[in-house]
Amino acid sequence: MRRFPVLDAFRHARFRLVWGAGFVSQLGDWMQIFGRAALAYHLTGRAESVGLVYFASYLPQLLFSVWGGVLADRFNRRRLLVTTQIAEAMGAALFAVLVASGQASVGNITVVSFFLGVAFMLSIPAGSALLPAVVPRESLGSAISVSNATNALARVGGPLLAAGVIAWFGLAWVFWINACSFALVIVAWATVALPVQPPAEERSNVAALRRALRYVRDTPSVAVPIGSSAFLMIVGVVYQPFAIVYATRVLADGHRDYGQTLYSWLQAGIGIGAAIGIFASASIGRRRPAFTFVATALGFSISLALLGRVESFPVAMAVIVVVGGFQFANMTLAISLVQHEVPDVLRGRVMSIHMVGLIGVVPLTALFGGPIVDHFGIRATLTGAGLVCFAFSLLLLRWKRHIRMAEIVEGEPGSLETLTVVGQLVEEEG
DSSP states (O other): OOSOGGGGGGGSHHHHHHHHHHHHHHHHHHHHHHHHHHHHHHHHOOHHHHHHHHHHHHHHHHHHHHHHHHHHHHSOHHHHHHHHHHHHHHHHHHHHHHHHTTOOOHHHHHHHHHHHHHHHHHHHHHHHHHGGGSSOGGGHHHHHHHHHHHHHHHHHHHHHHHHHHHHHHOTHHHHHHHHHHHHHHHHHHHHSOOOOOOOOSOSSHHHHHHHHHHHHHHOHHHHHHHHHHHHHHHHHGGGTTTHHHIIIIIISTTOHHHHHHHHHHHHHHHHHHHHHHHHHHHHHTTTSHHHHHHHHHHHHHHHHHHHTTOOOHHHHHHHHHHHHHHHHHHHHHHHHHHHHHSOGGGHHHHHHHHHIIIIITHHHHHHHHHHHHHHHOHHHHHHHHHHHHHHHHHHHHHHGGGOOOOBOOTTSOSOGGGOBOOSOOOOOOO
């Protein structure tokens, strides 16, 4: 572990327990994400249907995410997380029943996706706030990077497993497998030893949320990563929900079965790039946060624009690995920047606000992106999104003085409230 500091979190048994269970569950999640997109596109053949299902899935993030953070700070985080995992398992089983019975439609999978989105929304701030409880402060950066890399690796294996399961056993089994995968994560979080959660200071939920919003507004080192994440996601993430459209219409020349297979490989390519980007950002981003944050935003924008000009599958695979690498490197660094700045008493609320920027804007992209893709074409949409993100990324050069990483003071108590900023901002070349 000394030779690979990014793996330092694995020294701790509690982290190994929740990580192992989480990896299995995330494989199931990505199998379901793949299966749900394939199902939505198969039912109508329109990008608008895929966008509608994504809209329903992530709308709760936009509407209720900050309240999920309030709940994570005011109620027992362990209990909240376990309850949401049970709800997600039940939703996956319902998907399986609808598909197996032949009753699946865009309407009912949209409704189920919405309720699954509510459960997922409540789980994210609780899980983010619990992460520092299973590792000491000096291993937090490693835990964040490994957790994000795990999701990236699950993104590689999940779609490929789903494609195989669909080919051999049928689509319903993708959802049955995901429902069963929640068992391990439920047991892990229900049994792992955790420290006592500090009580919330505010008696009113509204006051608790207002305090967190004021903190973000008045803390540029938190506001800049959160705001940047929101913009890059709302514009640039268009390549994710409509990857199946790109695979089918551009790479497979309209053949749906072949397009579904290529879609699984594109999702795997995003995951490979994401894993590379996350580990790279863990080593480089800590030393040069401002330079790395701006560079990854620019790299994501350029590669996304290039993806829209590609028609060959091998080239598309190479480019989408780069897209995923830059996007997830930027996202991981943004999360680390915020986690190292925010005090523990505000952690759940601030991370839920951040999740609005990272996930909550996706429903808008999916809802409006579907008609845009159907009207202008997927290639023009990807290129245009990349160019808009590139223009925004140049603006980050004006704000880079606010992009910094707090240092850990040796020997102080474990609360992240004791993180202090030492020295001046790193001078960046170029």
